Amino acid sequence: MTDELPALKILLVHAHPADIAAEGAGTVVLHTRRGDDVTCLVCSDGERHHNNLIYREYAKPPDQCDPKVLGATVDDICAFKRREAERICDVLGIRRLYAFGWPDVQWVCTHEKIMQIAEVVREVRPDVVLTHMPWGEQQSQLTDVHAVVGHMTRMAVRYCSDSLPQVDGHEPHHTKLIFYFPMLGMADTNFMFGTGNVCDVWLDITPVVDKKVEALDVLVSQGYEGSMGRKLVAAREGRWGMICGCSYAEPWMRDRAVRYAHLPVRPEDLTKKYVPNDLPGDQMLCHQLPQKTPPDAYDFPLS
Structure with missing residues (x-):
């Protein structure tokens, strides 16, 4: 350990494999x-989300198309994206990956799904849970699958705490x-008196931004490798x-107020000129970071 x-x-x-790289990877x-000790649960293989690799193939002239890509089955796509999830975990140093394989559709909050998440919480017994904001950009739990996952995770954590x-x-x-x-x-301000979401925790990921970009280089299924990941x-x-x-x-937002024994003054606050x-x-x-997409990242099929 490097501190106290x-x-x-x-x-x-997370809802999808891509979220492991795109949402909070630097923090991880x-x-x-x-x-x-970091464990990841991904609810879906993301077989319908942003399938850029396949759509790019459809855009090619017929004589230049890869029949393996165009002929990919849903099992092929799921296996392809599951491999991306595993490789992203390796890049970020995540030790274990749980994958539910839920169909990649518009989910709703159900008791069955909450209990599935709760089972992982009970098995992992985390000190800290990181997940999606439990409401979407339209302030709704119904219009965004990420918000649904965040809401169900919140309920699963509460269920585990209340269990007898x-x-x-x-x-x-x-x-x-x-x-x-x-x-x-959703987080584009630190002005406490403005409207919208004001996240209360900001982590400097500059020392590890190269690993976040490397994780995005794995996401060839969504076209996040290379210039796209760096632009993002x-x-x-x-x-x-x-x-x-x-x-x-x-940025992150906590779900409740945090109590301190004294004002949260950091050493760097007192030494900064x-x-x-x-x-x-x-x-x-x-x-300026070199691309690190695995050589076999585009290979179909895997299943």
């Missing part, structure tokens, strides 16, 4: 590098903290970094 905080057990709960690397052996047949588990990751434009991180995580005063950042115009963005420019 003991090793943590952290559980990520910060914690795996400090020795924390006499009622549920197993011991309770209390997760200490839940952090929610906002989708795209520069535009989004770079914007978030500008908000909180670093090159690249990821005044500058008339703080200009973050001079470190680790992601567009």
